Structure formats: C-alpha cells, structure tokens
Amino acid sequence: MNRKIAVIGLGYVGLPLALTFSREGYQVSGIDLDLNKIHSIKIGKSYLLDISDDILHSEVISGNLSATNDFSVVADVDAIIICVPTPLNEEHVPDLSFLISAGNMLNEHIQKGQTIILESSTYPGTTKDVLKPLLEKKGLKAGIDFYLGYSPERIDPGNQQFTFQAIPKLISGITEMCAQKVYGLYSLVFDQVIKVSSTEAAELTKLLENTYRYVNISFINEFATLCDHLKIDAWEVIDAAGTKPYGFTKFFPSPGAGGHCIPVDPLYLQWKVKEAGLHSSFIESSAVINQKMPAYIVNQVKAQIHSNWKEARILVIGITYKKDVNDIRESAAIEIMRLLTQEGCYLEYHDPLISRMTLDGVTYQSIDLTEGNLANADCVIIATDHSQLPVEFIVKHASLIYDARNITRGLTGRGKIIRLGGGGN
Ligand SMILES: NC(=O)c1ccc[n+]([C@@H]2O[C@H](COP(=O)([O-])OP(=O)(O)OC[C@H]3O[C@@H](n4cnc5c(N)ncnc54)[C@H](O)[C@@H]3O)[C@@H](O)[C@H]2O)c1
Known part of the structure; x- marks a missing residue:
C-alpha cells in the first residue's frame, strides 16, 4: 500500500x-x-x-x-x-x-x-x-x-x-x-x-462541469437584467421555477462568475477546439455577459445617485469572488471597484476576509462597518454575501443599497434597497 x-x-x-x-x-x-x-x-x-x-x-x-x-x-x-x-x-x-x-x-x-x-x-x-x-x-x-x-x-x-x-x-x-x-x-x-x-475524458469532464456553471451563471445574470427591465423580481421567479422537481437547477444573479476556475476553464476548452477551427458560441456569449455585469451594476447605481456622481462616495461590501472565501482572483467586485475609480467616485470597501488590497497601484484598507461609514456613503454596493455580514445593521444605517446578492431579502427599513434582478425594487 x-x-x-x-x-x-x-x-x-x-x-x-x-x-x-x-x-x-x-x-x-x-x-x-x-x-x-x-x-x-x-x-x-x-x-x-x-x-x-x-x-x-x-x-x-x-x-x-x-x-x-x-x-x-x-x-x-x-x-x-x-x-x-x-x-x-x-x-x-x-x-x-x-x-x-x-x-x-x-x-x-x-x-x-x-x-x-x-x-x-x-x-x-x-x-x-x-x-x-x-x-x-x-x-x-x-x-x-x-x-x-x-x-x-x-x-x-x-x-x-x-x-x-x-x-x-x-x-x-x-x-x-x-x-x-x-x-x-x-x-x-x-x-x-x-x-x-482516458485522461482526456477526465480532463474534459472538469471543463464540462465548469463550463456548465459558467454558461448558467451568465444566463441567469442576463435573465436578471431582463427582469430589471420587465420590472419582475428574478429571485421570486427563480425560486418558483425551482419548485419543479426535475429539469431545472437553480442559479442566482451575481456580479459575475469569478475565481480561479469558472471564468478560466471554459476558455481552456475554447482554446483547445480552436486548433480544429471550432468554437463554442455558448462560451463566447457567456464571456461577453460575464464581462458586462460589473458595468451594468455601476450604471444601475449611477442612475440612482442624484447628487454629483463624480464626487459620489461608494462603499463596496464583499470583494471576494464568492461568499466565505478569502480569494479575490477574477472577482467581479474588483472590476466594479475599478470602474468606480475610473468614473472618478470616491471608493471605499469592507470585507471581513480581506484586510487590504491593491487596485491599479493604489492600496485600499478594508474600513469598519460603523454607523458613520455606512451613513457617509452615497451608495453601499453589496457585491459578495459573506455569512458574517451584519445585514440588518447595514440596512438600518445606509441611505442607499445596491444588493447584487439578494442578501437583504425580506428586510425593509430606512435604507433604500435596489436588488440586482429585483425588477427595480
Ligand atoms: N481553487 C479552487 O476552487 C479549485 C477547484 C478545483 C480545481 N482547481 C484547480 O486546481 C489547480 C490549483 O488551483 P489552486 O486554486 O489550488 O491554486 P493556488 O494558486 O491556490 O495554489 C497553487 C500553488 O502552487 C504553487 N506553485 C506554482 N508553481 C509551482 C511549482 N512549479 N512547483 C511547486 N509549487 C508551485 C503556488 O505557489 C501555489 O501555492 C488549478 O488548476 C485550478 O484550476 C482549483
């Protein structure tokens, strides 16, 4: 042995x-x-x-x-x-x-x-x-x-x-x-x-699993943007569809697929079949949608800021690619942060799992979620839904929240909440 x-x-x-x-x-x-x-x-x-x-x-x-x-x-x-x-x-x-x-x-x-x-x-x-x-x-x-x-x-x-x-x-x-x-x-x-x-079958199985996730995550994100336009709550519709006992697997809206695997592995498959002059249009479309999501979110926020957007103070909460990991590789939240700085906004972030990070040469420190820090922000963007986030506290003290993960579901309060795919509410 x-x-x-x-x-x-x-x-x-x-x-x-x-x-x-x-x-x-x-x-x-x-x-x-x-x-x-x-x-x-x-x-x-x-x-x-x-x-x-x-x-x-x-x-x-x-x-x-x-x-x-x-x-x-x-x-x-x-x-x-x-x-x-x-x-x-x-x-x-x-x-x-x-x-x-x-x-x-x-x-x-x-x-x-x-x-x-x-x-x-x-x-x-x-x-x-x-x-x-x-x-x-x-x-x-x-x-x-x-x-x-x-x-x-x-x-x-x-x-x-x-x-x-x-x-x-x-x-x-x-x-x-x-x-x-x-x-x-x-x-x-x-x-x-x-x-x-064969080793080829095993290698391709991994790419299939992750490409399946990539395509579905991207589709549900596109669906969320359609629901915003239709003024119908995507989250409610997804939950309703999920009651079907077969043929439907739930995927949820998010700022985009991130991490070292999901946005990367499908491009390994795409590269491999390119040798034979082939390509997957599903992977291509998914990549396009995935790349568009951070800009979609920033534009949604921009539409809500009635004071001077260029001086807006935006607090991004949760910057890892998904909840409860300390990994920011390919994180859509980072792209949101990059776009906000390019727009000239004043950027702050909070992540209980990432104390500091460097973006385009500028180092940021995670700020505490205090009453003052929340109230000072023109908008709080919840990009990643870590389990330990004090959601009720955030809702109580922020004046405007863009919730890209539906972590505020069921909560009302002083904070005005807009949810990705929430149909405008
Ligand atoms: N992270 C995930 O969730 C996950 C899940 C499934 C599969 N994978 C795959 O597993 C592989 C590893 O991913 P990861 O997330 O663990 O990466 P990682 O970056 O966390 O870890 C890889 C480690 O390899 C080390 N390394 C690099 N070159 C080396 C070398 N020549 N010799 C010795 N060590 C070397 C790096 O220093 C690093 O510590 C990737 O192919 C990834 O796609 C990752």
Missing part, C-alpha cells in the same frame, strides 16, 4: 488534499515555491479559511505533514500529486508555465514504480501531450517505469456541505495499469472513486 505522498502546489486544492492524506496516516511531503506558505505550514498557521490552525498544527507536529521547496524529497515517495495553477495569460489563452516548471523540476527526481497524478484543471490532452514528455525526459517511460494519471479536483472552497472526501473522485490513467494505480491510491481516502476511460 502507498504510504508516502508528495503534493506539489499547496494552495486551495493542494493543501486540503495533503491534509486529507496525512490525516489518514500517510506521510505527506508538500512542495511549494512560495516560501511564505512553507513557513505558515511549518508553524501551523493556516492561510485557508476552510482549514483550522489546530488541524494543520497537529498534522505537522505528528510528523505526517511537512512542507518544503526542495523537489528532491519526491525521490522517496510512492505517489506524487500535482496541484499547480493553470491560469490564462494576458492574451487569455492557457498558461501552462507552472505545470511545465513543476514537470521539469520533477523529472530530475522521479523513480521507477511511482504513481504521478495531475489534478490541475486543464484542456484535454495535457497529461499525455504536455506532462508525459517532461516526465520522460530522463529516460523513464510512463506506463512502464512509472504510472501516470489525471484526476480533476472538485473542491468547492467555503462550502461546508460537502466534505472533501465525500465528493466523488474521478480518476483516469494513460494505461489501464496506470488507472488501477490511481484508483488504488484514491480509494483509500475518498468515499467514492469513479474511473473514466
């Missing part, structure tokens, strides 16, 4: 995975290039909200989890799992530089008999066409000397409903034996492991 694991990339995906194995008694070597993360792990200080200091600390103290930037530790493990970022570059095409760099650092140290699994989200063909040649550079052959597979990560940061191990785990291998090795490893820690026939 495999007992020693290396996890490459200790971010939102890699650290929970490393802890899952270490808590099951595996000896896990975490590898990252970010020295701050390595230091945090060593002192048992978690940088992820879903992981407590206590859990991290106890795994480090027990000796089951260690962290380093030294790739040579992989020579001593049975399996290596790669969880490095797969973003888009400035031209909005796949940037596999992190994966390529990890592959190049790994091939110096990999050993016969090891199982290597890629978990980063990527386009079909990456495991075989990009990673495999890098790992084989020193002469070992995938499928013969070592085993190679792909398993998409399906973690949903901030979601307490589905524990990591309870999310069914898809696996694949470049040969049947490789798939069996990956299956054997993951079935020791995950409740359910599902094998698909």
